[in-house]
Amino acid sequence: MASGTSHLMTQRQSSVFDELVQIDEFFAQLQKPSNLDSIRTKAGEFCKRNEHLKIALITSGGTTVPMELNTVRFVDNFSAGTRGSASTEYLLQTGQYAVIFLYRSKSLEPYSRHFSPDELLNQLQWEPETDDITVSSSFKPKLREILKHKKETEDRLLKITFTTLSEYLFTLRELTLVLNEFGSNTMLYLAAAVSDFYIPPENMAIHKIQSSEPLRLHFELVPKVLRPLVKFWVPDAFVISFKLETDENILLSKARKALTKYGHKLVIANELNTRKDKVTLVTETDSEVIKVDSQLNNVEIEKFIVENVVQRHQDFITQVEAETSTH
Numbered sequence: 001m002a003s004g005t006s007h008l009m010t011q012r013q014s015s016v017f018d019e020l021v022q023i024d025e026f027f028a029q030l031q032k033p034s035n036l037d038s039i040r041t042k043a044g045e046f047c048k049r050n051e052h053l054k055i056a057l058i059t060s061g062g063t064t065v066p067m068e069l070n071t072v073r074f075v076d077n078f079s080a081g082t083r084g085s086a087s088t089e090y091l092l093q094t095g096q097y098a099v100i101f102l103y104r105s106k107s108l109e110p111y112s113r114h115f116s117p118d119e120l121l122n123q124l125q126w127e128p129e130t131d132d133i134t135v136s137s138s139f140k141p142k143l144r145e146i147l148k149h150k151k152e153t154e155d156r157l158l159k160i161t162f163t164t165l166s167e168y169l170f171t172l173r174e175l176t177l178v179l180n181e182f183g184s185n186t187m188l189y190l191a192a193a194v195s196d197f198y199i200p201p202e203n204m205a206i207h208k209i210q211s212s213e214p215l216r217l218h219f220e221l222v223p224k225v226l227r228p229l230v231k232f233w234v235p236d237a238f239v240i241s242f243k244l245e246t247d248e249n250i251l252l253s254k255a256r257k258a259l260t261k262y263g264h265k266l267v268i269a270n271e272l273n274t275r276k277d278k279v280t281l282v283t284e285t286d287s288e289v290i291k292v293d294s295q296l297n298n299v300e301i302e303k304f305i306v307e308n309v310v311q312r313h314q315d316f317i318t319q320v321e322a323e324t325s326t327h
């Protein structure tokens with residue numbers, strides 16, 4: 001009996017060890033971004049400055065997967081960054097959070113997402129006589145509202161960009177080193193659409209692939225970093241992941257599977273074409289649907305998602321505090 005148990009323990013320990021080695025090996029073969037130290041310093045200072053608040057890391061937008069080391073071509077995905085940028089605004093507006101917004105370069109950002117550069121230009125008039133620039137009066141209420149929110153929250157927002165899959169993964173890991181210090185006060189809201197596939201640098205063409213013949217590419221699976229993230233990088237944080245499918249029939253079962261596999265608190269399940277109108281919040285014990293008619297009512301579903309997760313995070317903190325005070 002005793003030897004059976006110790007054998008089991010050894011097996012379990014070795015599988016955790018194997019997993020860590022596998023993740024380390026995966027990172028070791030990727031090109032490390034050169035700005036990680038400065039990101040860590042900036043994030044550390046930002047969190048210190050805001051330690052009277054809860055801290056959220058919101059990821060947003062899609063990662064690229066390069067096809068060549070000297071990259072001309074890459075594989076990308078659909079994500080516009082609406083979910084992440086809108087959620088960041090609503091979370092900041094609660095007044096309870098400082099937010100690190102880790103987003104795909106050139107995807108949507110809080111506040112500026114409300115208009116394209118062209119829309120903004122069309123609302124400005126240059127007066128040749130006075131050389132003055134004026135803003136259309138019909139546009140002023142909307143602009144005023146956005147500028148007001150931007151000003152009220154700018155000290156609590158830190159924006160960091162990524163483009164490639166490896167930039168995203170390295171930066172995410174680096175940020176968790178900072179966030180881990182803040183324990184259950186930290187919320188991770190992982191809305192970025194991160195590639196599941198990549199070409200290992202050792203298998204990648206060095207130069208632009210020539211178009212002299214048809215092309216067949218082989219992608220390897222990206223190891224699931226959510227597992228070490230939940231288990232080792234930020235074990236005390238409130239972690240929320242998103243699950244995206246195009247087949248509604250498998251969405252909830254996949255979301256539940258993710259929850260069991262990674263052991264975090266909440267999976268927000270969405271289907272590609274209805275993602276602006278419906279999400280399902282899946283926990284270990286139940287599920288809750290949030291539904292809006294975004295077109296008809298001019299509302300954003302992120303407002304309700306954020307209200308919901310803020311409450312869940314608070315309940316989590318209260319529970320952790322109660323548990324620590326009884327031990």
Ligand code: 9Z3
Nearest residue numbers: 079080081082083191192193194242243244
């Ligand atoms: C999401 O599911 C996000 O809600 C969207 C938001 C990417 C759909 P947009 O940026 O879209 O507003 O246009 N994010 C996570 C997608 C994802 O890749 N999840 C992985 C999966 O489903 C798990 S980590 O396997």
